Amino acid sequence: MSSPTERSLVLLKPDAVRRGLLGEILGRFERKGLVVEAMELRTMDAALADQHYADHVDKAFYPPLKDFMTSGPLVAVVLSGDEVIEVVRAMIGSTDGRKAAAGTIRGDFALSNRENLVHASDSPESANRELALWFPKL
Ligand code: CMP
Secondary structure, three states, X not given: OOOOOEEEEEEEOHHHHHOOXXXXXXXXXXHHOOEEEEEEXXXXXXXXXXXXXXXXXXXXXXXXXXXXXXXXOEEEEEEEEOOHXXXXXXXXXXXXXXXXXXXXXXXXXXXXXXXOOEEEOOOHHHHHXXXXXXOOOO
C-alpha cells in the first residue's frame, strides 16, 4: 500500500506579489511536477503572523519580519507531491538570498534574508501545523 502524498504549506510573500514574481515562482513548482491543491491571495494579520512564526516571536529579527509579512497581500499555497517538503526546500534555497545557491528561487531573485520571496514548511510536523492554520477546512 502506498502512503498518502505529502503536502507542504508555501507562502509567496508580499515581496513576490509586489515584484510580479508569482507566475515565475509558481511555474517552477508546476514544472517540477508538484500539484497546487489550494491557493489563496490573503493579507496576514498580526495574530496570524504570531501563530505562524510562533518559533520566532522572541527573536530580534521578528518585529521587522512581522511588519514585512503583514505589509500587503501574499499567496498561500498548498503543494503536494512525492517528498514535497524536502523538494520545495531545495528549490527555494537557503534563507539569505545573498548566499542562496544560483538556480534556487532565492538565489536567483532575492538579495535579503528577510524579503526572501517564499516560505515553505520545513518538516512534516510544521507542515501539519501550518496547513491547519492556513487551510483549516482542507
Ligand atoms: P521563512 O522561511 O519564512 O522563516 C522565517 C523567516 O524569518 C525567514 O524566512 C526570513 O524571512 C526571516 N529571517 C530569518 N532569519 C532572519 C534574519 N537573521 N534576519 C531577518 N529575517 C530573518
